Amino acid sequence: MLKIAVPNKGALSQPAATMLSEAGYRQRTDLKDLVLTDEANHVEFYYLRPRDIAVYVGEGTLDLGITGRDMLLDSHADAEEIMALGFGASRFRFASPAGSDYTLADLEGKRIATSYPGLLEGYLADRGVKARLIHLDGAVESSIRLGVADAIADVVETGTTLRKAGLELFGDPILHSEGILVRRPRSAAQIDPVALEHLTRRLSGVLVARTYVLIDYDIPESLLDRASALTPGLESPTISPLAKKGWVAVRALVPAKGHQPLMDDLYDLGARGILVTELAACRL
Numbered sequence: 001m002l003k004i005a006v007p008n009k010g011a012l013s014q015p016a017a018t019m020l021s022e023a024g025y026r027q028r029t030d031l032k033d034l035v036l037t038d039e040a041n042h043v044e045f046y047y048l049r050p051r052d053i054a055v056y057v058g059e060g061t062l063d064l065g066i067t068g069r070d071m072l073l074d075s076h077a078d079a080e081e082i083m084a085l086g087f088g089a090s091r092f093r094f095a096s097p098a099g100s101d102y103t104l105a106d107l108e109g110k111r112i113a114t115s116y117p118g119l120l121e122g123y124l125a126d127r128g129v130k131a132r133l134i135h136l137d138g139a140v141e142s143s144i145r146l147g148v149a150d151a152i153a154d155v156v157e158t159g160t161t162l163r164k165a166g167l168e169l170f171g172d173p174i175l176h177s178e179g180i181l182v183r184r185p186r187s188a189a190q191i192d193p194v195a196l197e198h199l200t201r202r203l204s205g206v207l208v209a210r211t212y213v214l215i216d217y218d219i220p221e222s223l224l225d226r227a228s229a230l231t232p233g234l235e236s237p238t239i240s241p242l243a244k245k246g247w248v249a250v251r252a253l254v255p256a257k258g259h260q261p262l263m264d265d266l267y268d269l270g271a272r273g274i275l276v277t278e279l280a281a282c283r284l
């Protein structure tokens, strides 16, 4: 059995469970369940705090886990990122009171509040900035107003929380984070390679199915080269003959994002009967 850690709460919990369900794995229906065995797929899921997942996997107790890249780096655990999962995207950024116009160099000797001291420490050390880190559990945006910090380093998604706290971003993003799949160190006991490959292929299939759509259209054969250039597919488009003389049918995968303008371009070129279909699953 593969032992896989899944976030039990927080921003990554629901998207991780949804992705695993779409990949054909059983997921818990009761949020109080701590373990779920998926007999058919030979997998055991352990529902743990996202922050602890890299620790369990890094210690080699569990084979694999889903966590945030920021949490993996903050933990300094010996777990290894093997796949980005395309959900829970955020940036880890500095912020200070609006109008304060801070730069990275201004942080010298200042107090910086964060829930990710392990991540921040390394970043500041690499840039030769000495500051005092104030370790808080959450709601870090309130720390400046409450007088315990001069600046913060925190997770930003939409920026709404920052704005509400009267803060503004400064400096370059410290990290671009998202949900990731981590594995235990290669020095620990081996992970069943076949089981691991099945899991990663299934997850990649979900990612592709979410990112691409299938496009079908009919086009005069004389325009095929120009149409194929618009829809090159992943390998190459499938071309089938049509009963109508001089016409062919084309099928290709195209990025889901921007498929409407692509349909306009194909129509303008002379394509007709343009159909777009969502993918339920795929294995490339």
Ligand SMILES: Nc1ncnc2c1ncn2[C@@H]1O[C@H](COP(=O)(O)OP(=O)(O)OP(=O)(O)O)[C@@H](O)[C@H]1O
Pocket: 009, 010, 011, 012, 050, 051, 067, 068, 069, 070, 071, 088, 089, 090, 138, 155, 156, 157, 158, 177, 178
């Ligand atoms: N608003 C958000 N949008 C996207 N990802 C987020 C957001 N907030 C947190 N994350 C990501 O989710 C992961 C876990 O953060 P989360 O907030 O769920 O845990 P936590 O702060 O330890 O727990 P809690 O907020 O429940 O106390 C991190 O990788 C983080 O980058």
Ligand SMILES: O=P(O)(O)OC[C@H]1O[C@H](OP(=O)(O)OP(=O)(O)O)[C@H](O)[C@@H]1O
Pocket: 011, 137, 138, 139, 140, 141, 154, 155, 156, 157, 158, 159, 160, 161, 162
């Ligand atoms: O940019 P935004 O879209 O506003 O999202 C970012 C906020 O979301 C997270 O908070 P969470 O709800 O996890 O609370 P926490 O600070 O207590 O962890 C994060 O810590 C930020 O505060």
Ligand SMILES: [Mg+2]
Pocket: 010, 138
């Ligand atoms: Mg949080």
